[in-house]
Amino acid sequence: MFMRKVLGFALIGARAASAAAKPTLASKQYETLPLGQILPEGWLYDQLVVQTEGVAGHMHEFYDLVAKSDWIGGHSYYSYLEEAGSYWFNAMVPNSVLVKSSELYEKSLEFFHYVLDTQDESGWLGPEVGTDKPRYLWGRYPFFFGAIQLVEYDPSLEPRFVEAMHRFIRLANDMLRKGEGVEHWASTRWEDFALALQWMFDRHPDGKEELLIDTMQRLKWSGAPWEDIFSEELFPKEAVENLENPWDEDLFWHGVNLAEGMKALPATYRFTHNASDLEAASAGWDLMFRYHGRPSGAFNADELLSGLEANRGSELCLVVELMFSGSFLFQVSGDLKYADRVERVTYNALPATITADMWGRQYLQQQNQVAAKNMTPNPFPEDGPDSNIFGLEPNYPCCTVNFPQGWPKFVTNAFVTSADESSLTQVYIGPMSVNTILAGGNAVHVTVSTQYPFSDTVHISVVADKPFLYKMRIPGWVSDEGVRVDVDRDATYSVGDDTLEYTKGGARFLYLWLPAGASRIQVELPAEISIEERPHKSVAVHRGPLNYAFDIERTETILKSDPREARAVDLQYDAVADWEYAIDPTTLRFYMDEETELPAPIWDYGLAPVWMTVRACLIEWPLGGDTFAAHPPESPACVGEEREIVLSPYGTTKLRISEFPVFQSKGRNTGMAGDKQFPVHEL
Structure with a gap:
């Protein structure tokens, strides 16, 4: 760790050398809106209702x-506050507001006041108060995220929280100076505290700017050296279980830590003002998905990084933390590749690993998942044989309390303003509404009506007091010729702007200059089928934001039921149909039923109004163990007649094949899709 200590001294030394200068933070490209100003509509609202009625x-x-679990001084005591309670609160604050659940909101408020009521004289927050339990910093960080959203929703709570935070920050700074409060997990998750400190600096510095910056620097000095971990030289290019680890900590290769750690370099940029931090963040992001990325948008890490194989696992906590980090990266840098990735993860990896009624979830999901049951042996070197069953807490409980942040924070980060708050940007596409006031007292109301990602059409209605610029992200998979815009009244528009440094990777903006009053816009984002090359000469199939998979017919067995809640059951899924298919990608056809009213829940077997057909045949494809698929065969031979199979959106599947061996069908020249060459999909 010598290199790390040198960096730490350099950071602190640089600040001391410029003590006369007022400390500042670099501005973000975009600012978030307070909780409650963006609300889900349509199927997205229904999804939040399903989550509220589920285990969350x-x-x-x-x-x-x-x-x-106990009562102390008349207040409810939430057990294990250093992790579980903080995760729960972080998710339930936005969840309760987005679905207008007074019960969940009151529970969140009760938790908020309990934590602040029990802050001790030193400034410490958490269940360690009044005990001899060791004090580590990181368990408080999700609580800070939830509290920030809560006080932005109800500003009357802000003074109390800000005062408590300043007391805690003084203590944390002193602990860091003494080398206290940082253990294995805290050393990898320091960036989460840095984000909370930056919120304080931006909104409530109260003359403590130097202390706030100094605490950010000391956190970075005490923590994982993310600029080195994400470097080309040291980043692992394959599954890590057989690699020599250059770090003292395996946790530097831990999937969830890496997903959270992606926030570290943009957070660092804000207090160093060094563009190289953003460049390193971008390079590290690309390395992650080049060597460990999945067609679902997530990356492989069944505990530790695990390469590209389709039978390895991605943790549910990783999925939701990746979504949050990607949103922050976009807001700081303006690079739309992060937003593209977040949307792909949200509409594929997130729903795929949770039951449709959201009462059960997996610990790990697989791209090729032919059973969800006890796996002995299993393909996950670091995780147990129950890791891919659906239930209350298979393998580890962390995902149970952490996954509910996914959908709410996708909504709360879906719209942002420019740094000067003069324009509004739609980052993520889905049915939502916005009520906000931009600079100059410009009250703006937006309604986005769409079945996207199950439709290519987006309707936007805007009412504004004054003219303003409305920007909409155009996903990177849309060709320039594909975007079709219809605007009414005096609105004008353009697509893309090559002068903007942050329009990278093909993604760009639709610029709409809207007049005062009411405006209506219709945007068509037609997509093409694209093919992603995967290991063992296999392919994945995409169209627009959705990855497609063969949904394996299954049986469901209840393994156990929680005695406290009958709906909380552990489920085993077994395949009851063939899944050993090779496909001919040239025969893919896409279908959309836009007249269908979307059901709730939508993410389940056969419910999506979009699907594909493809020519396929059964092949010899063995199991890699008793219950998981081996690698896709590289030169498959048909063992039966060709047939047409249906591919469904990945997120609706629970058992699936989504990385297919390839064969040449007889149907390619008989009126199917001919010899059409689909574009190669770059992730």
């Missing part, structure tokens, strides 16, 4: 890690 909205009633 009920765990406070029965689940030991967040339910009332």
